[in-house]
Each structure stands twice: as C-alpha cells, then as structure tokens.
Amino acid sequence: MAPFPSLFSSSKKPSDQDRQNAPQPQSQTTPPVQSGQTQSPSDLRNTLQRAFGNRNLARSQASPGSGGSTPPAPSGPTEDQLRETDLNLQKDLTADSLANKYFQKLQTATATELTEFVTRDKQTAALREQLRNAAIAAVQKQVDESTTASDQQKKDARTQAEKLVDSKNVLGDTLKKYASSTAAPQLDTSHKTRLLNKAKAGFATVAPKASTPLQKQIDAATKAADRETASEAERIGDITLNNSKSVILLDMQGDLSSVSTHIDIKTLGTEEAALREGLESSLFDQATIDNIYTSKLADPIRQVVLLKLGVGRGAFRRSDELNIFRDKLKEAGRAQARTDIDNQLDTNSLTSGKGAVGKQYYGMLAKSEAHRTSKGSVDKVMGTHADEIIKQVLPKDQTTKELKEAAQTSAYSVARSHKDAADKIAKASRAGAQTKAAELYKIVMPKAEQEARKVTKGDKETGAGPDLVKQDELVTKVGDQVTIDDIAGKAIKYVIEEDSLNKGFAKVASIIDLAVPAAGDSASLEFELKIPIQAGAYFLISLGAEAEKEEGELSLESEVNIGAGFGGFGLDANARIGFFLAAQGSHSHSAVNLMSYGMYRQMRMFSEGAADALWGHGGKSGKSKLEEAELWAAMIEQQEMTNEDNHVDVGMTSQLAAEVNAGVFEADIALGHKRLNRYDKEAIGKRSALFGDATDTTKLADKAAALASGSKRRTLELESSLSVEIMGTGVDFGVELELAWMDGTLREIEVAIKAGIPFEFGEETTGWATTLAKIVTPASGLLKNLVGEAQNAKKDKQKASHAGGVADMATDTLYVVPQFDAWGESFASKLQDNDEVNETIRSWFTKEDLDTDELSNKIALSSTMDFSLNISVEKDDSGKFGDWEVSLEIGQTKGLEIEAGIMTLAIEKSKRLGKLAFGKEDGAFGVKGGLFGVEKT
DSSP states (O other): OOSOTTTSSOOOOOOHHHHHHSOOOOSOOOOOOOTTOOOOHHHHHHHHHHHHHHHHHHHHHTSTTSSSOOOOOOOSOOHHHHHHHHHHHHHHHHHHHHHHHHHHHHHHHHHHHHHHHHHHOGGGHHHHHHHHHHHHHHHHHHHHTOSSSOHHHHHHHHTTHHHHHHHTTHHHHHHHHHHHHHHGGGOOHHHHHHHHHHHHHHHHTSOOOTTSOHHHHHHHHHHHHHHHHHHHHHHHHHHHHHHHHHHHHHHTTTTOHHHHTTOOOTTHHHHHHHHHHHTGGGSOOHHHHHHHIIIIIIHHHHHHHHHHTTTTOOGGGSOHHHHHHHHHHHHHHHHHHHHHHHHHTTTSTTTTTSOHHHHHHHHHHHHHHHHHHHHHHHHHHHHHHHHHHHHHHSOHHHHHHHHHHHHHHHHHHHHTTOTTOHHHHHHHHHHHHHHHHHHHHHHHHHHHHHHHHHHHTOOTTTOOOOOHHHHHHHHHHHHHHHHHTTHHHHHHHHHHHHTHHHHTTHHHHHHHHHHOOSTTEEEEEEEEEEEEOSTTEEEEEEEEEEEEEETTEEEEEEEEEEEEEEEETTEEEEEEEEEEEEEEESSHHHHHHHHHHHHHHHHHHHOHHHHHHHHSOTTTTSSOHHHHHHHHHHHHHHHHSSSTTOEEEEEEEEEEEEEEEOSSEEEEEEEEEEEEEEESHHHHHHHHSOOGGGOOTTOHHHHHHHTTSOEEEEEEEEEEEEEEEETTEEEEEEEEEEEEEETTEEEEEEEEEEEEEEEETTSOOOHHHHIIIIIIHHHHHHHHHHHHHHHHHHHTOOHHHHHHHHHHHHHHHHHHSTHHHHHHHHHHTTSEEEOOOOHHHHHTTOOOOOOTTOEEESEEEEEEEEEEEEEEEEEOTTSSEEEEEEEEEEEEEEEEEEEETTEEEEEEEEEEEEEEEEEEETTEEEEEEEETTEEEO
C-alpha cells in the first residue's frame, strides 16, 4: 500500500453543473498571460472566448458583399491547430498550478508521516527516551542556574522536571520540529519540476479537436494532468519518507546533539525554581520535625541502646559480660549510697536526734532502701551514655535538617498545585519526614548498637576487646550520680516517714483496735476442727486468739494446737499440745511488735537461717542478715520494752480437757501447762546486758546467741465451768486458777470465780433473766461505749478504735430493739441437731425421762451478764508476796457460736461495765474501780 493513500485522492473533479455554468467563448482576442500568472478555469474560458470572437469578426469583414473583390483563398492555421494552441496555453497554466499544489501536499504529508514515525514507531522508542531525558536534563540545568534558590530548593524543583516535560508536551513539540526539519531537505525544486513535467504530460494526452467544445477538452486534459501529477507525487512521497526515516535512524546512531537543538523548554526550570523558593516557609513545621526526630528516631534508638547496656532487661536476658558489668555499676552505686548514708546519720535532722542503735537501725533500713533505689542512678548514667551515643550516630542538627528536607520535598509535590490546601500539605510534609526517619533508623540503629556493645563486649569490626577505660569511667560516674541524686537522703526520709518498724503489723493492730476499742474490753476467737478417726475417736486442730485492753496496756494471746480425743454418750475428752504466743504492750501496735519479736526469738531456736531471712533485709544494707535482724530486735526492745510491764511470752502449751452433757447440766474441766520463754527488759538485761539502745552493734551475733532463750516462765492453769438451769433460768458458773513460776520460783497466783446469766436467741428462759441479760446489760454496754467514744475523742485515738466503738454500740442496740428478736430466733434455728446426753451421769441427779427428740440450736447468738470475783497475788524480787488485789467485776459478753459437724467456731466480745477493787501495790493499800468506762485509780 502506498504511504500516501489519502493525501492525493481528494482532488475535486469538475461536475456537469460546473460545466453548464461556465461562460461561452466570445469573439475577443485572448490577452497574453503573464509569466507566472495563474488563472482560474472561468477566467481562462473567458479569455479563449474573446480570442475566438475576434477571429470571426476579421473573417466577416473580408467576406463577399462587403463592396470588395472576391475573397482570396483561405490561408493560416486550421481549426485543430488553433485548438491545439488554446490547449497548450491552458496546459502551462494548469501544470504550474498542479505542481505547486502537490508539492505543498508532499511537504505537509511527509512532515506528518515522519512526525508519526518519530512519536509512535517502535524503531524510534530509544530516540524518544533520549530526547525526553535530554529535555528533563535541560529543565534541571535551568533550575540549577537560578541565582537565588537554595540547594534544597533547587533539588526539589529538579524533581518536577519530568512532570514539567510531560505536562508541557516538550517532547511532542521537539519531535514535531525534528520531523519537519528532517523532511524539508528531502524535497527540492527538482521534485517540483518533476511534478510540473508530469502535469504537462498528462495534460497533453488529450488531442486537440476543434469539433469538441474547448471547455470539455480542457476539463479532460486537466483531469488527466491531475491524475499523472498525483501519481508522481505519491512516488516521490514514498521515496522521500523512506529517505527521511533512514536519516532519522542514522541520526539515532550518533550523539543526537543535532537533534537536541530542537528541544525548547522555554523558562520552565526558572519558573519552577522561583515557585519552590516562594513556598519555602509553608512546606514544613519545625515542631513536627523535632517531634519526629524524638519519637521516631532518638527515643527508639535510645531504648535499643539502653537495652544493649542492660537497662530494662532482666539478668536472664543479658549476656554474662553484660551482667558482670551491670553488677559492677550497681555495687558502685550501692557502696556510694552506704557511704553517704553513714555520713548523713549524724547531720540529717531525721536521724541526728536518735540513739546509737536508732541511727544504726534506720541507717540499715536506709541502706536496704538505697540498695533498690540506687539502681535508678545507674540507669541515669546509662541514659547519659546512651545520649552520648545518640549524639554521635544521630546528630540532631544534621538529622533534623535531613528530615526537614524530606518533609519539604514531599510537601512540595502537593503545594505547587494546591497552595491553599494546608491540611494536605501538612500531611504530605509529615509523611515525608516519617519515611525519611524510617530510612535513617535502619541505617543508624545498628551503628548505635555497635557503639553500646563496645563497652562490654568490644568492637566487632576491629576485633578490639571491651572498653575497660570506659567501664571505669562509667563506674565513677555512677558513684557521683548517687550523690547528686541524694539517694542517701531520700532513703533516710523514706524509712523514717514509712515507719517500717511499725508498719508490718499495722493492719493487724487496726483489727485489734476494732475488736477492743476501750479499756475493759476483750475479744476472743476460737476455731476447732475435729476430724473423726473411728469409733468416736478424732484428731483435733484448734486455733485461738484473744485480745484484752486496759488503760495504758493491751494484751494479746494466740495459740495453735493439735491433739486427739474421744467423744460419745455425752462425754468428750481430749489432749492437745501446741505453740503459744502472748504479749503485753502499751497499745495494739506495741503488742503486735512484741509478738513479732517473740516469734523471731523462737524461730532462732529452730532455724537461724529462717529467722535471718524473715526478719533481716537480705544483706542489702551491706550488713549480714543476722546483723540486720538483730538491729530490728534492738529497736523493738528500745521502743516497746522500756516499759517494764511490757513483755512477750513464747513457747509450748499442753492441755487435758473433758466435758459432759448430763441433760440437766453441762460441765467441763481443763488442766493446762505452758513452758514459755519471757522476753522483757529484765530478762534481756540479765542474759546479754545489751538492751535496746545500749546494744553493742559490733557484737550482734553474741547477743543473738545469748538470747536463744529468755526467762523461764511456767504456768499451771485449771479451768472449770458449769451450766445449769435454776428455777427455769439458765446460769453459768466457772472457776479459774493460774499459778506462774519464773525461773523456777512461784511468782503469781490468780483465782477467778465467775457467774453469768445468759440470754440466747431460740432458747427459753425467765422474763427477769431476759430483761437482765438482753435489755439491761446491752443498754449498759451502750452507755459504756458512749463514754468510751468521748474519751477516745479527747485522746485522739486511731480511727479503728472509733469504728470498733460504733460497731459495738450497733450490736448492743440490736439486742435492745424488739424487732431484732424475730431475726435472732430465725438465725439461731438455721442449724439444729439432737444433743447427745450421758444418761448415766444424768441419772445421778434426776429420774425424769429424757425427750430424745428434743432439738438443740447449733447456732448460738447470746448476750450474757457476767459477775466475777478475782483474787491475784504476786511475789516481789525478794520472794515475798507483796502486791495483791481483790476485785468484783460486772460485765457483758456477746457471743456467736456455730457448731457444724466437725467444725466449731466461737467468737466472743466482752466488756467490763463496772469494777470495785481493793489491794496493795508497791507497798501501798488502795481502792480503785470504775463504772461504764469511767475508771478511777
């Protein structure tokens, strides 16, 4: 197919209508045609018609009848010759017109086809790529030639060169110019001459015939000329296009420098540089850049470095080298803290006023606290070292500059076309900075790790070992940092304000204050578990605790027993042995501290290691565990045992007990024995001569050995009780006897004779007993509590005492309120069972038949009015009975007892309502007593 199928086939042929409208020839002389002048077909026809008209006129003037002679014989050209002349004249005009037309079409078509070739053909793909790159480079070069833009601004502007080249069609314009410039030399005047000759030859193919209308022959000749010219033009076009393509392909083999001259970027680069320069301040936010530097680079890399330095990693996750290094740093910090604490004990206002042992004790506590807190100074030094590494591998100024440039580059692509889209610009800016931060992290993080590694393991790249000089430098810095952080002062302040000496059992003390809020109050709890073995035999476990409060003193007792027994036929007998602990202190905290002291001394008898572990501080103070524990014990002595009445008894207890239910009465008896070590000021002074503040802190181990036992206290206790019904009223009787020996000498005798009138919900009793036990006694107790609350308020007692008093008043009120009766009876009846009665013993006292189906409540909720006669005698240091007292007391006991199968739980809350006593104390006789909480001594 010819390469020009549509360029030369559109010449318009004259139509029949055109021929009819053409003017007819006239008898006029044809005017000469100026050389190079082109006439239209209509003008040409008019000219020929005028020429024909003039010749006809000449003939008519020479014809006969005009008065002249007979015309001569015809002479000159024939009609066909004249037609030939006319056609030749038209041939020159038509050929010239056709040659010009097709030559112009050749130029246009060649340029168009060549443009299509360079812009789309696969053969010129490399040309297009090279020219595009050249155009981009030209724009970038123009950007770089800016005299006012900064390097970064030029850099950002250069990134838009490709987009500018594409959007402004620089490549298309360049290729079009190149195609046109390549095609033009391929068409010259010789090609136009060929077209002219072909047009004439085609025109001449129509033979002149006078018999045929001139215009018809002209039209036919013109058509033939056009056909020949178009055919020639097509041949020339094919050749020219192929030659032009060859030239282009040949150009592509060179350096294209001549082709690049057609690139015209105008002022694209200059304008882009100016645009970037004008947007400078709107492309980033310094606060955002700083935040990204910190949050995406500095902080994460710092954390990696700290982990590499052992901060925040457990010992099991560290290497052996790192653990050794960390231990060296921590020991340096702790050693400095201990030194600083020793230096502050005499100058710190919190410890300067304390005794020698007090200073040593609180110094020990402070050192134990500093053992923990000094690690913070170690971590600070590691943090400082990590910061130095960060400065080295991630300098802030340079890094934030890179982040800013990345942010500007990213934001510029948005801002250049959306100047007013602040949110989009900010988002693009932040994204650019974050992307750059992620790139930098991957590069910098391994370098930072390597720098941290050099301290403990050495340099991987050079093979150098650990940096011992840097290690020593960091050890020194840790000591300095401990002093700067005042770890010593903070530790001293903490242990003094924390009051760790009393804090350990603070919650226990609060519970005790809740149970016994006022003087004359007591409370007890007993839990007993009887596990059946076989045929009535059982295994016994019991727990008991009791608290009793008097003015200026509080006593605590606790015991844990195991034993065995037999029960059946209304009889029960058992034997038990266990651990006993009792203390008397000035208040609840004092008593529990003394109990802890007693347990510590007892524990040392069985396991010194366990005692040191439980009461020491693990050697964290720099002292041994034994020294730490003994310093604590010395402080307890100084704080709690200076009062000579305060003491703690600890040792073993044993008991034989039996009880019987004969139906008409219930009775029990118990004989107990205790082998105890008593620790008080006198006992400690006798055995070690190192009491409290007088303790020689250089001989703490000797003191611990000397106090392996205290004063030997032995007690023998006999208790018996009887519950019997008298005239429809249940009455309880009891007798208690206690004998106490100290170091083999009988020192104390106590006798108590007791009676009680109980009221128990769900049990029948007389009206007067109900009134006395359920109404009068709780009302009196309520009055006593009100007096006690007023006294506590004046003395500013602890909140627990207030709460205990309020709770006690609430229970007293419930007993008095009639609406509580139904609930109490319902509660008591929740658990019922048959009582087992010993019929043999019962028969000794009555012959009445027993109703074996009678149920007994196993939940007892009661209020009892108590009466007691107490006699106590004590021997003085000379071995003579000196102090004695006889007292009569009246009180109230509220009780809850639950028997559920093998388990028994008994809780009692007692308070003294009144007391009258006569006796001798310190050689002086006197009477003392109290009523409803108002005590007189």
